[in-house]
Amino acid sequence: MRFRHAIASMSKIGLAAGATAALVIGLSTSAQAATGTLGFSEVDGDKLQYIDPPDNVCVALPYPVDKVDNGTDKTALLYLGSDCEHFAMSVDAGRSVSNLSQLPVSAGIESVQFTD
Incomplete structure (x- = not known):
């Protein structure tokens, strides 16, 4: 039971990290403009x-x-x-x-x- 809970927690952490990385990358490419x-x-x-x-x-x-x-x-x-x-x-x-x-x-x- 603990093993499943640990896997589920790691999956959530991985998903959150991936979403954060996508957000940071998305913002950095869309914000480029000549000033x-x-x-x-x-x-x-x-x-x-x-x-x-x-x-x-x-x-x-x-x-x-x-x-x-x-x-x-x-x-x-x-x-x-x-x-x-x-x-x-x-x-x-x-x-x-x-x-x-x-x-x-x-x-x-x-x-x-x-x-x-």
Whole structure:
């Protein structure tokens, strides 16, 4: 009888430890985001910004941008088109790049993704 009770107790402890580990791992992966603001503007000066954008998620911009201000703590990867498939350049944390509308390509910078 004691043996069964000991096995049942160990099973409960193992289940609790597994659930705790899953919770910790789940929180650490879902909480990742660039901290700060990504600002961008059109040739005519219209400006928008994203605050604390998520990591490793393609963000389609509402229009081709001429300037990007990366005020986040992560590198911003800029892509031609809206699907993050055609890499154009990276903008390090705290840096800016302008005159993007002058790039010799038919599609403009229309999407961004953050990485560590």
